[in-house]
Amino acid sequence: MDPLIFSLYVGGTFLGSSIWYVVHRTIPERIDFKRYIITKPRVGLIPIGLAFAVTGYILSGSIYLFLGSVLDSLIAAWIGRVYLAPISSLSWISLPYLLSQNPIRKGRGVCVGNIRRVLKRRRTSLPNTYRYEWIEGEGNLCIDLAERKNYNSVVLGSSGTGKSTLVKKLMTSLGLPFIIFDLHGEYSIPSANTINLSETGVNPLSLFGFSPRDRALEVAIALKSVFNLGHLQTMDFFSLLLEAYQDKGIYEEDQRTWSLPPPTFKDVISLLQKKKKLSIRSEEMSRLEGLETYLRFLDSSVFMRGEVDMDVLIKGSVILDFSGLPSNEIKYIIMITLLNGIMHNMYKLGGSGLRRMIVIDEAPFLVSREAGERIAERFFAEGRKFGYGVVLVSQTKDGIEKAINNSDSLFIFNMRDPRELEYVSKLLGGSHPEAFKAIYEMLMQLNRGELITRDSDTDELLMVSLN
Numbered sequence: 001m002d003p004l005i006f007s008l009y010v011g012g013t014f015l016g017s018s019i020w021y022v023v024h025r026t027i028p029e030r031i032d033f034k035r036y037i038i039t040k041p042r043v044g045l046i047p048i049g050l051a052f053a054v055t056g057y058i059l060s061g062s063i064y065l066f067l068g069s070v071l072d073s074l075i076a077a078w079i080g081r082v083y084l085a086p087i088s089s090l091s092w093i094s095l096p097y098l099l100s101q102n103p104i105r106k107g108r109g110v111c112v113g114n115i116r117r118v119l120k121r122r123r124t125s126l127p128n129t130y131r132y133e134w135i136e137g138e139g140n141l142c143i144d145l146a147e148r149k150n151y152n153s154v155v156l157g158s159s160g161t162g163k164s165t166l167v168k169k170l171m172t173s174l175g176l177p178f179i180i181f182d183l184h185g186e187y188s189i190p191s192a193n194t195i196n197l198s199e200t201g202v203n204p205l206s207l208f209g210f211s212p213r214d215r216a217l218e219v220a221i222a223l224k225s226v227f228n229l230g231h232l233q234t235m236d237f238f239s240l241l242l243e244a245y246q247d248k249g250i251y252e253e254d255q256r257t258w259s260l261p262p263p264t265f266k267d268v269i270s271l272l273q274k275k276k277k278l279s280i281r282s283e284e285m286s287r288l289e290g291l292e293t294y295l296r297f298l299d300s301s302v303f304m305r306g307e308v309d310m311d312v313l314i315k316g317s318v319i320l321d322f323s324g325l326p327s328n329e330i331k332y333i334i335m336i337t338l339l340n341g342i343m344h345n346m347y348k349l350g351g352s353g354l355r356r357m358i359v360i361d362e363a364p365f366l367v368s369r370e371a372g373e374r375i376a377e378r379f380f381a382e383g384r385k386f387g388y389g390v391v392l393v394s395q396t397k398d399g400i401e402k403a404i405n406n407s408d409s410l411f412i413f414n415m416r417d418p419r420e421l422e423y424v425s426k427l428l429g430g431s432h433p434e435a436f437k438a439i440y441e442m443l444m445q446l447n448r449g450e451l452i453t454r455d456s457d458t459d460e461l462l463m464v465s466l467n
């Protein structure tokens with residue numbers, strides 16, 4: 001190689017790197033070539049860059065400078081910013097600068113917001129020290145749930161920060177049927193069918209295709225969760241429910257009987273009263289009376305007002321409005337019942353590929369108690385196999401830490417509680433104190449409709465504003 005050209009190359013690269021360092025006071029940690037693979041080039045920019053390259057060649061007559069300019073033009077096209085195209089005339093001098101730029105993302109899947117900032121790790125001039133800074137970002141945040149390791153997501157943020165807005169955007173754009181468990185009646189999506197659960201009942205003792213033993217156990221655990229029962233009372237409920245199924249001719253061993261009409265809580269109370277009449281020991285009597293108190297509490301007319309049409313629930317897009325139900329205990333039992341019905345259908349239909357979304361708003365209400373935790377864990381663990389994606393929405397991490405660790409997508413809105421801020425900053429920033437600080441500060445500054453999430457392609461943290 002011509003020594004003059006070689007020194008131009010070395011000098012140019014040095015000059016370009018120095019300009020970068022003077023501007024940013026840090027050194028880019030590495031050139032991430034993966035981002036060029038995941039980014040679509042803006043082909044229209046190539047001729048503009050090449051025009052500058054040719055002009056440079058005509059003026060300098062150097063093929064090496066020309067090659068540097070061609071390389072610059074291609075990189076500028078991949079970065080996708082028009083104002084970078086003329087820079088290619090600087091050939092090798094501008095190469096380090098161009099390599100340090102963030103390409104505009106290709107955006108696969110459903111685009112829900114604009115990328116405002118990207119968290120970058122930079123090496124400082126001191127050995128083994130890094131600085132984290134939020135640099136300007138460009139492009140759309142697009143989510144391709146189908147491509148992810150699992151289809152589970154968690155949306156966290158204080159009240160009124162934009163969580164349900166994101167969920168609505170996702171649900172309406174994914175083009176998949178969805179079920180939203182809406183505790184406060186906040187969701188309204190024109191394309192979805194809203195079921196007001198205070199008008200349409202559900203029988204918690206429906207089998208949904210499960211065996212009477214499985215259902216009796218699930219319901220007993222739900223009652224345990226709701227009323228904080230001890231083991232003994234839970235087992236008593238289990239036996240009583242099993243007996244109530246048998247009273248209706250539904251037997252564990254005979255699967256044909258599983259489709260018979262199930263008992264209701266009223267039937268269980270009648271059974272209990274019969275048992276009370278037969279009981280001779282006062283200890284047994286007081287145990288049965290204890291159970292009766294709970295059953296009477298649950299013997300709400302809500303459970304009697306017909307049945308949610310499982311077909312509608314399974315096939316279409318549905319918002320389940322829990323806001324009109326009289327107590328949290330009844331809400332909880334209906335929630336568990338419907339989730340069991342959905343789960344049964346999931347097992348029955350099988351299948352693969354993302355085909356249905358379930359959104360649980362105010363997720364700690366469900367998962368902070370045993371019955372809800374069990375069913376949420378099953379959906380989280382097995383959902384992908386059956387094409388079900390679960391979105392948990394919460395104002396707090398409390399009670400859903402396990403789900404956060406097991407979900408592939410996290411969307412974090414502004415959080416006010418320092419404890420929450422600390423948890424999330426540690427979760428996203430790892431052990432590096434500088435990363436922790438950068439994330440903590442950004443989380444506090446987020447406005448309504450702004451969130452932080454991890455780019456599934458580059459693993460970078462992005463600050464995004466919903467569009």
Ligand SMILES: Nc1ncnc2c1ncn2[C@@H]1O[C@H](COP(=O)(O)OP(=O)(O)OP(=O)(O)O)[C@@H](O)[C@H]1O
Pocket residue numbers: 157158159160161162163164165166186395448449450465466467
């Ligand atoms: N990007 C945005 N720009 C402007 N306003 C927004 C944006 N995103 C959401 N909002 C508005 O902020 C308000 C609260 O949003 P949203 O209901 O989504 O919050 P939330 O986190 O779900 O609240 P909560 O926890 O109380 O249910 C709504 O009125 C919504 O229209």
